[in-house]
Amino acid sequence: MTFLQTVLKELQANVAKLETALSTAGDGAPPHLFEAQPYAPLDNDEASPPWAAFELIDKIRLDLKAVEAAVTPTSKLYLTTVFAANKSAALSTVAVLGVTDAIDKLGGQASLADIAAEVGTNPQKLGRILRLVAGEYIYREVAPDVFANTRHSLGLRKETKAYHFLKFSASEGGAASAVLCKNLLDVKTKDSYKPEDAPFAQSVSNGKAFYDFVSQPAQAEMLQNITEGVVPWLNRTTRSPLLLDYPWGELGSARVIDVGCGPADSGFDILQKYPKLTWVLQDLPHMIELVKTLVPPVLADRVKSGDISFQVQDYFEPNPARGDVWYLRGVIREYDDADALKVLENVVAAMRETKGARLVLNEVFCASPAIVADSGIADAPSQHLPYEQSSLYELANLITWNTYALFGGKERTYRDTVALLEAAGLQVTKFYKFRTFTANIECVVRE
Ligand SMILES: C[S@@+](CC[C@H](N)C(=O)[O-])C[C@H]1O[C@@H](n2cnc3c(N)ncnc32)[C@H](O)[C@@H]1O
Known part of the structure; x- marks a missing residue:
């Protein structure tokens, strides 16, 4: 064959x-x-x-x-790949223009002239963008110059708020990605994982780390867009697997220490589904003040009872907390190996004080599409898709490059991560693959 x-x-x-x-x-x-x-x-x-x-x-x-x-001939493969940035811009544009809502309003399918009038643009140009997106089966051209919604265009309705994420990724993410090559060669940035050396800092923020830049008064609109639109939309794509694909329920009434909790959306979701858990939220002072204001009303009583508590804790310092589960989501990805090891070693020292304590690490793991040793293989690439990595291999890799472009940081393969955990004195007990691009590694202190 x-x-x-x-x-x-x-x-x-x-x-x-x-x-x-x-x-x-x-x-x-x-x-x-x-x-x-x-x-x-x-x-x-x-x-x-x-x-x-x-x-x-x-x-x-x-x-x-x-x-x-x-x-596909090679040059045509390059051309369609390199121009994919135009698809990104096209998708973001139709989302921002509200094309799906316009088609809904016009009865589910409509001429380019009517859609363009509804969203206030030029029909000929809109048609060219819509055909690009229709090539991904988002929208359908039902007759020449007549477009309809499809299964995949409905998620672009304004009420879904997808446009926040799509616009941000295509514009700021795109601008940062444009200087990737420079970032990989510049002597100052090529071996750095710091946010002030990320492509975003080289292209958009004039040397400022992402969050320092967007926290400036002049960027208030961008920050609001990120906290109220971009992040919640993205988090929704991982929430259900995080709740279902790790056995939180089996932890019973464990005390969880959420190290570098950030806005704690994942902790609050887990606590609502698994109410026996108790939860300690640790972060730097400004974030702890913020997270106190973000507690969902249904969890307010659990704050009063002390089941949910807040601690200012620098994870580069010895950690006085005691807990059964140490939960780190998206924390070590921020650092090179030396700094990530410091964070982990402080956690390990604290874990030694509680018998049976475990660490639960939630990250994106860089993924290989297929590892194929021989050409002329007698089977399909999918039979060579490695297991110990994020699911949705392509999306995982796109996301890790996107976060690198914006924030720097070192996203790792499963193998890189295990080596780091072992260097910190931990032993991996289980890898929990999720039905999304993140996954959990669970470990205990090595005796
Ligand atoms: C990438 S965010 C992850 C947040 C959260 N775990 C999540 O999944 O959304 C990293 C968090 O670490 C916090 N952080 C940064 N440096 C820290 C430090 N030295 N000690 C404690 N927390 C720190 C930041 O404030 C931020 O909330």
Whole structure:
């Protein structure tokens, strides 16, 4: 069998398995594409697809890309890849313009002239953008110059607030990415993981670290957009797996120390679903003051009872807290190995004071699409997709480069992370893969 036929055979088998796995979800119907309604088993961020289905998604996508790459001339592969930034701008633009709402208002499908009049732009230019996005099956051209919503355009309605995230990523994220090459070669920045050396600081903020820049009075609008739009929308895409794919319930009434808690949205979500847990929120003074104001009203009584408490704690200093679970989400990604090790060593020293204490690390793990030793392999790339890494391999890598471009930091592979944890005196007990691009590593102190 030829390579293409081998991949197609694998694809066919995996699509059949996917349909079977999805037959128990939603109303049991297989995925649709052109209808203007969400496909609930896959598109509902408040739930997660069944595991068996989720595991097939990456395999199918990887093999589809293999087919696409195999039939594409090299220069055309470069051109479509390098111009993908235009797709980013197009998606952000239709979201900001409110094209989905306009089509809704015009009855579910409408001419370019009517959509353009509704959103206040030029129909010819809008058509060119919409065709780019329709190539991703977001919108459908139902007749020449007539566009309709599809399953994938509904998430762009203004009420979803997706446009905050899409606009920010395409504009500030795009500007930062544009200087990536300079950032990788400049002697000051190439080996640095500090936020003031990130591409964003070289392109947008005149040398200021991201949060120092957006905290300035002149950037108040950007900060508000980030805290009220960008971050909540992104967090929604990981919330359900974080709650369901790690056995928080088995921790019973454990005391959790949330190190570098930030706005603590994940802690507050976990506490609402697993009310027996008690939770200590640790961060620097300004963040502790802020997080006190962010406690959801349903948890107010738990603050009063002391089940949820706040501690100012610098994680580079010895940690006097005592707890059964030490939870670090997106903390060590901020640092190079030497600083990450300092943070972990302080946690390990405190963990030694509580028998059986465990550390739960929630991160994005850089992912390999496929590790293929031999050319002329007799199977499909999806059969070489490594396990110990973030799910959604492509999205995980896009996200880690995006966070690097904005904030610097060192996002790691699973192997890099395990080496760091072991250097800090920890022993990994389990890797919890999630149905999203983050995952948990659980460890205990090595005896
Ligand atoms: C990337 S954020 C992660 C926040 C949170 N864990 C989350 O998942 O949203 C890192 C957090 O570490 C805090 N932080 C930075 N330096 C710190 C330090 N030296 N000691 C304690 N917290 C610190 C920041 O204020 C910020 O809230």
